[in-house]
Amino acid sequence: MKIWVPADAAARACGADEVAAAISAAAEQRGVTVELIRNGTRGMVWLEPLVEVETPEGRRAFGPMTPEDVPALFDSPDSHPKAQGLTEEIPFFKRQTRLTFARCGKIDPLSLMDYEAEGGLAGLRAAIARTPAEVVEEIVASGLRGRGGAGFPTGIKWRTVLGAKAAQKYIVCNADEGDSGSFADRMLMEGDPFCLIEGMAIAGLATGATQGYVYIRSEYPDAIRVMRAAVEAATHAGVLGADVLGSGRAFRVEIRVGAGAYVCGEETSLLNSLEGKRGVVRAKPPLPALEGFMGRPTVVNNVLSLAAVPWIMAHGGAAYNAIGINRSRGTIPLQIAGNVKHGGLFETGFGITLGEIVTEIAGGTASGRPVKAVQVGGPLGAYHPVSDFDLPFCYEEFAGQGGLVGHAGMIIHDEGADMLALARFAMEFCAIESCGKCTPCRIGAVRGVETLDRVAAGDPTALPLIEDLCNTMKLGSLCALGGFTPYPVLSAIRHFPEEFTPMREAAE
Amino acid sequence: MFDSARLAQILHAHEGVEGPLLPILHDVQESFGHIPEAALDPIAEALRLSRAEVVGVVGFYHDFRKTPAGAHVVKLCRAEACQSMGGTALQARLEAALGQKMGETKNGVTLEAVYCLGLCACAPAALVDDRLIGRLDAARVDAIAKEVRA
Numbered sequence: 001m002k003i004w005v006p007a008d009a010a011a012r013a014c015g016a017d018e019v020a021a022a023i024s025a026a027a028e029q030r031g032v033t034v035e036l037i038r039n040g041t042r043g044m045v046w047l048e049p050l051v052e053v054e055t056p057e058g059r060r061a062f063g064p065m066t067p068e069d070v071p072a073l074f075d076s077p078d079s080h081p082k083a084q085g086l087t088e089e090i091p092f093f094k095r096q097t098r099l100t101f102a103r104c105g106k107i108d109p110l111s112l113m114d115y116e117a118e119g120g121l122a123g124l125r126a127a128i129a130r131t132p133a134e135v136v137e138e139i140v141a142s143g144l145r146g147r148g149g150a151g152f153p154t155g156i157k158w159r160t161v162l163g164a165k166a167a168q169k170y171i172v173c174n175a176d177e178g179d180s181g182s183f184a185d186r187m188l189m190e191g192d193p194f195c196l197i198e199g200m201a202i203a204g205l206a207t208g209a210t211q212g213y214v215y216i217r218s219e220y221p222d223a224i225r226v227m228r229a230a231v232e233a234a235t236h237a238g239v240l241g242a243d244v245l246g247s248g249r250a251f252r253v254e255i256r257v258g259a260g261a262y263v264c265g266e267e268t269s270l271l272n273s274l275e276g277k278r279g280v281v282r283a284k285p286p287l288p289a290l291e292g293f294m295g296r297p298t299v300v301n302n303v304l305s306l307a308a309v310p311w312i313m314a315h316g317g318a319a320y321n322a323i324g325i326n327r328s329r330g331t332i333p334l335q336i337a338g339n340v341k342h343g344g345l346f347e348t349g350f351g352i353t354l355g356e357i358v359t360e361i362a363g364g365t366a367s368g369r370p371v372k373a374v375q376v377g378g379p380l381g382a383y384h385p386v387s388d389f390d391l392p393f394c395y396e397e398f399a400g401q402g403g404l405v406g407h408a409g410m411i412i413h414d415e416g417a418d419m420l421a422l423a424r425f426a427m428e429f430c431a432i433e434s435c436g437k438c439t440p441c442r443i444g445a446v447r448g449v450e451t452l453d454r455v456a457a458g459d460p461t462a463l464p465l466i467e468d469l470c471n472t473m474k475l476g477s478l479c480a481l482g483g484f485t486p487y488p489v490l491s492a493i494r495h496f497p498e499e500f501t502p503m504r505e506a507a508e
Numbered sequence: 509m510f511d512s513a514r515l516a517q518i519l520h521a522h523e524g525v526e527g528p529l530l531p532i533l534h535d536v537q538e539s540f541g542h543i544p545e546a547a548l549d550p551i552a553e554a555l556r557l558s559r560a561e562v563v564g565v566v567g568f569y570h571d572f573r574k575t576p577a578g579a580h581v582v583k584l585c586r587a588e589a590c591q592s593m594g595g596t597a598l599q600a601r602l603e604a605a606l607g608q609k610m611g612e613t614k615n616g617v618t619l620e621a622v623y624c625l626g627l628c629a630c631a632p633a634a635l636v637d638d639r640l641i642g643r644l645d646a647a648r649v650d651a652i653a654k655e656v657r658a
């Protein structure tokens with residue numbers, strides 16, 4: 001009997017280890033031989049711990065499981081109260097277009113054999129068979145844009161690094177995933193680490209870089225452990241090392257750990273941190289592509305950008321480009337979080353509307369109360385009211401509404417949300433995490449907190465000051481931490497003005 | 509406790525590493541529970557940096573401690589997804605149960621804010637020592653308080 005219990009951090013945080021232990025104990029008690037696999041998550045987090053049992057029809061899902069639910073798994077699975085039917089028939093799962101996350105939750109994350117059996121390494125083999133310039137042009141043709149937040153075309157970045165002449169170049173994977181509401185990088189690293197490693201190796205072959213670093217935030221101990229083990233296994237198997245899959249070309253990967261600074265997700269701050277310095281943002285130019293890690297040409301890409309690459313190389317840039325709308329091509333792994341009934345990871349082509357995601361796919365709020373606002377794109381993203389629900393999910397449309405796609409995390413708030421408190425939090429977070437280089441960010445955010453406190457106290461002169469302050473931050477900040485913190489603040493004020501008026505207390 | 513032989517080992521293990529300072533500081537904190545004063549000069553010397561540079565780096569990152577943490581460390585997520593699920597009220601409840609505010613160490617317990625643990629689809633979330641906990645509610649918060657005060 002084959003049973004899967006995710007070892008993903010979210011599943012473990014909901015009790016997966018206890019469920020796994022109960023399964024082993026129950027099997028032993030009954031004298032049943034169980035092959036227990038600790039997989040990644042299928043991304044249906046509201047069902048975690050989601051246990052799967054192999055049957056002739058396919059894998060059957062049970063969740064959310066508790067240790068008390070385990071005996072019935074053996075004794076009466078057909079009438080099990082937590083039975084969800086076949087995993088891949090669950091509507092949330094079935095509606096997706098899973099390219100990057102095709103294997104996540106399906107395989108044993110650290111089995112290279114499983115990985116290859118499910119299509120892994122085909123992209124790397126295709127890349128080895130072609131010239132670096134051909135690989136770069138395939139990525140350009142795919143239309144893939146950076147999934148870390150800025151949306152810069154990945155192929156164009158690689159072209160710059162390929163063209164740069166240097167004795168040593170680097171691939172740096174940005175796995176700092178600091179945005180609240182985001183967890184796709186974590187899920188991929190925990191559930192399909194070889195996919196990221198393969199993407200990095202392809203990037204290395206395409207640009208002439210022989211050394212890769214993955215910079216993982218320290219808040220992700222599980223991801224760090226899995227990635228370290230995967231790098232070791234890949235090196236042992238010759239996927240990484242002096243002679244990548246017998247190509248005669250070298251590529252090595254090392255895992256590095258952040259130290260609890262949100263701003264280190266910004267690429268130049270990350271490079272400083274990797275070099276062992278304070279994570280202060282660098283002015284651009286020079287671009288990291290030309291003068292990055294140790295002053296040498298460096299590709300800095302998000303986990304999801306690099307993890308999309310193996311599929312593109314295996315199936316062709318045109319196939320990826322055929323999905324999506326406008327200049328937002330391919331799939332986007334949405335992360336649905338917060339006060340939501342069906343939260344988790346949902347990979348789909350660009351173009352789905354915000355309302356479809358929140359209402360149909362996620363089933364509205366967990367509390368059952370009406371949705372008030374959805375923050376899209378992390379702590380620097382705007383609050384969208386329900387009137388924005390017809391917005392198609394893509395870079396262009398969100399930018400047009402004063403918002404951003406960012407890392408495609410979205411946090412749903414019900415009508416109990418206090419928008420003034422959330423606006424204040426945006427400023428507070430910026431003040432805590434500012435790298436300190438520019439005054440509008442470092443001082444402005446502190447002023448923002450104070451001024452919003454005055455708004456809350458009913459001072460009618462405070463609100464215009466917030467607007468001025470936000471303009472100063474937008475114009476005078478070197479990076480998006482100071483430059484975009486105004487977006488959640490101003491969108492909250494614009495869409496929920498009644499919560500920012502001096503009448504606030506009288507009205508309550 | 510600080511042990512210069514252990515520090516020498518850590519420094520030796522990072523020879524030839526590109527950008528070794530953060531990995532060294534992580535290992536030092538792992539070994540000693542914080543970054544001891546006495547470690548600053550040897551680190552600076554080994555990396556050919558000034559002491560001030562090392563101090564600057566230690567001070568920049570939230571993770572590095574200048575004094576040891578309590579026997580238990582509770583990190584409660586304060587970010588938006590956790591707020592949307594009642595995290596702010598749970599924070600107040602935990603602070604009251606422990607008799608300490610976020611950022612304080614008292615009775616062997618360190619209580620700290622963290623900004624996202626990547627558990628935003630099973631919020632609110634906390635990290636208690638090495639254990640992640642999702643779907644926090646009043647009962648779970650009370651259980652955490654009881655466990656770490658025991």
Ligand SMILES: Cc1cc2nc3c(=O)[nH]c(=O)nc-3n(C[C@H](O)[C@H](O)[C@H](O)COP(=O)(O)O)c2cc1C
Nearest residue numbers: 146147148174176177178265266267301302305480
């Ligand atoms: C304050 C700040 C935080 C950021 N955090 C992240 C992050 O956690 N992960 C990430 O991939 N990109 C982050 N970025 C974006 C990076 O600067 C950069 O655009 C990205 O790593 C490039 O990779 P991509 O082109 O593959 O997206 C952040 C940017 C800013 C300004």
Ligand code: SF4
Nearest residue numbers: 435437438441479482
């Ligand atoms: S905007 Fe803020 S975080 Fe960004 S460089 Fe300026 S001070 Fe640093």
Ligand code: FES
Nearest residue numbers: 585590625627628
């Ligand atoms: S916002 Fe709390 S875990 Fe992400």
